[in-house]
Amino acid sequence: MLTVSEVTKSYGGRTLFEEVSTTFDPGRRYGLTGANGAGKSTFMKILSGDLESDKGGIHTVPNSRMSMLHQDHFRYADAPTRDVVIMGNKRLWAAMKEKEELLEQEMTDETGMRLGECEMVIAEENGYEAENEAEQILDGLGIVREEQTAPLGQLQGGLRLRVLLAQALFGDPDILLLDEPTNHLDIDSIRWLEEFLVDYAGVLVVISHDRHFLNTVCTDTADVDYENIIIYPGAYDDMLTQKVQFRIQQEKAQTTKQKKISELQDFIQRFGANAKKASQAQSRRRQVEKIRVSMSDMKRSNIQRPFIRFDQKRPSGKLALEVDKLSKSFEDNAVLNDVTFTLTRGQKMVVVGPNGVGKTTLLRSLAGIHEPDRGRFSLGHEVSLGYLPQDHEEGLAGGAERTAFEWLYQWDEKATVEEIRGLLGRMLFPSEDADKQVKALSGGETVRLLMSKLTLTKDNLLLLDEPTNHLDLESIRALTEALQKYEGTLILVTHDQCMLEEVADCVLELKSDGSFDFFPGGYVDFLEKTGKK
Numbered sequence: 001m002l003t004v005s006e007v008t009k010s011y012g013g014r015t016l017f018e019e020v021s022t023t024f025d026p027g028r029r030y031g032l033t034g035a036n037g038a039g040k041s042t043f044m045k046i047l048s049g050d051l052e053s054d055k056g057g058i059h060t061v062p063n064s065r066m067s068m069l070h071q072d073h074f075r076y077a078d079a080p081t082r083d084v085v086i087m088g089n090k091r092l093w094a095a096m097k098e099k100e101e102l103l104e105q106e107m108t109d110e111t112g113m114r115l116g117e118c119e120m121v122i123a124e125e126n127g128y129e130a131e132n133e134a135e136q137i138l139d140g141l142g143i144v145r146e147e148q149t150a151p152l153g154q155l156q157g158g159l160r161l162r163v164l165l166a167q168a169l170f171g172d173p174d175i176l177l178l179d180e181p182t183n184h185l186d187i188d189s190i191r192w193l194e195e196f197l198v199d200y201a202g203v204l205v206v207i208s209h210d211r212h213f214l215n216t217v218c219t220d221t222a223d224v225d226y227e228n229i230i231i232y233p234g235a236y237d238d239m240l241t242q243k244v245q246f247r248i249q250q251e252k253a254q255t256t257k258q259k260k261i262s263e264l265q266d267f268i269q270r271f272g273a274n275a276k277k278a279s280q281a282q283s284r285r286r287q288v289e290k291i292r293v294s295m296s297d298m299k300r301s302n303i304q305r306p307f308i309r310f311d312q313k314r315p316s317g318k319l320a321l322e323v324d325k326l327s328k329s330f331e332d333n334a335v336l337n338d339v340t341f342t343l344t345r346g347q348k349m350v351v352v353g354p355n356g357v358g359k360t361t362l363l364r365s366l367a368g369i370h371e372p373d374r375g376r377f378s379l380g381h382e383v384s385l386g387y388l389p390q391d392h393e394e395g396l397a398g399g400a401e402r403t404a405f406e407w408l409y410q411w412d413e414k415a416t417v418e419e420i421r422g423l424l425g426r427m428l429f430p431s432e433d434a435d436k437q438v439k440a441l442s443g444g445e446t447v448r449l450l451m452s453k454l455t456l457t458k459d460n461l462l463l464l465d466e467p468t469n470h471l472d473l474e475s476i477r478a479l480t481e482a483l484q485k486y487e488g489t490l491i492l493v494t495h496d497q498c499m500l501e502e503v504a505d506c507v508l509e510l511k512s513d514g515s516f517d518f519f520p521g522g523y524v525d526f527l528e529k530t531g532k533k
Helices: 040-048 081-086 090-103 109-124 127-140 157-169 187-198 211-217 236-271 275-296 359-366 392-396 404-409 417-426 443-457 473-485 497-503 523-530
Strands: 002-011 014-024 029-033 055-060 066-068 175-179 203-207 220-225 228-233 319-330 333-344 348-352 374-379 385-388 461-465 489-493 506-510 516-520
Touching (some): 002 040, 014 220, 014 228, 029 040, 029 211, 040 066, 040 175, 040 203, 066 157, 081 127, 090 109, 090 127, 109 127, 127 157, 127 187, 157 175, 157 187, 187 211, 203 211, 211 236, 211 497, 220 236, 228 236, 236 275, 319 359, 333 359, 333 374, 333 489, 333 506, 333 516, 348 359, 348 497, 348 523, 359 461, 359 489, 385 443, 392 443, 404 417, 404 443, 417 443, 443 473, 473 497, 489 497, 516 523
Parallel strands (some): 029 203, 029 220, 066 175, 175 203, 348 489, 385 461
Antiparallel strands (some): 002 014, 220 228, 319 333, 319 374, 506 516
8 A cells, every 4th residue: 555645746836736645555556647747757756755745745554565667777787687677676686696695605504594584585575486577577578588688788778678667567566656668668568568567466656648558557547637636536538537527517616606706796786885784795795705715726727738730731642652662771680671552642551560670760761861772652743741750859950049939930931920829829838938949848849849840831741750759648639639630641650559549541560570561441450450459
């Protein structure tokens, strides 16, 4: 059990949450949700003890073991990957290391007794199965066996973060805190993680911007809003339904109070000067003040949703894109091998496959950034191509010193100042943020700025490479709906399973052996046909 007692935290004069008291129970899996900047990661750090609250405290059952996903893989660079995972159970790892040291010493009675104590700890922590358990977790997260014995520093950056996730999962902790665990995971690894967590019996608190993941894993949702942490029964979609109903009830209550104020003020206006009813009028003035105080006490929601819409200046011809035997290698590594497909106007294709298989390379080739080694592609009649890269610095095209307004204005200098500022406002840039330098923007702000460009240029073929990176759940929902309504042609790379299911009408699967398959039909049909569902 994890108990939160009257926890308050503020930053720069802004209250994130105030006097939060709640309990996280074993066997329940809590999604921690809220807008970007609402305080989710801050609250998680308070739960883990990495950050102190301004007031209140966190309490756990004595001797319970807490595990948290950390991002600092540099401290383990020289350690074998499998050992890094076992280090997730500090008590077990300490006993195993001490045992190794004792076995190198001369055996005495004292050494023998201490060795027995170490053996007892190892047995209690299931240490004799530790290597096997670590290997199984690493297998599930896509770390092949030869990499499991290599030093962590030799692995690619994304794989190192997977190892740290394995470290957090190792050893069946009583409390598990995960902040964005699906980052750097491909879809197969996400699906394995979902199954692993559904079977987890302790207290789970997880932050994720993947709606499908939250709906699959979570039994409850802890929402950071209204300067509070409100726990709703059910997963993310269930929470949204309840939250909307709660807000409607609050608004109805506010309307009722405003109506009551009008009635009281009408009485005061009519009888305020009447000596016989002066006391009644004064009583009603006090009632009005009391109601107004109760109305002002209602906290504002921090949820904001951008308005995203992708239009076309003009439709393309019927044939939008033709790709014929497109191939690309880097040194001796063949990434794309004879990839062939055709898209007609209005088709929406998602590109799927394991990390490193060439999804980004394909989009960069179609965007003209990579020169194919062989093969070709051709754009159809009147096709205008818009590209949102995974590397946001690439998308900003050297505009880091400009303000957000100046950077966006360059893409349509016929637009008025009011039109550009209006577009930025709809994408959640208030007037003061529109004048921030691009290099000072947060990750979420940068993505919204790049999408604002596509809104302005009105291309009829969009290439989007992981557009959900750094976006909160509300922004991802807005983007998903915008892509559903988009009448142009789309090629999309994303790990967001809800977006895949709701947007795609065809699927290109790139495989690790260099082959590929093109599937007409949606993503759910693709999963069923390939037996992956």
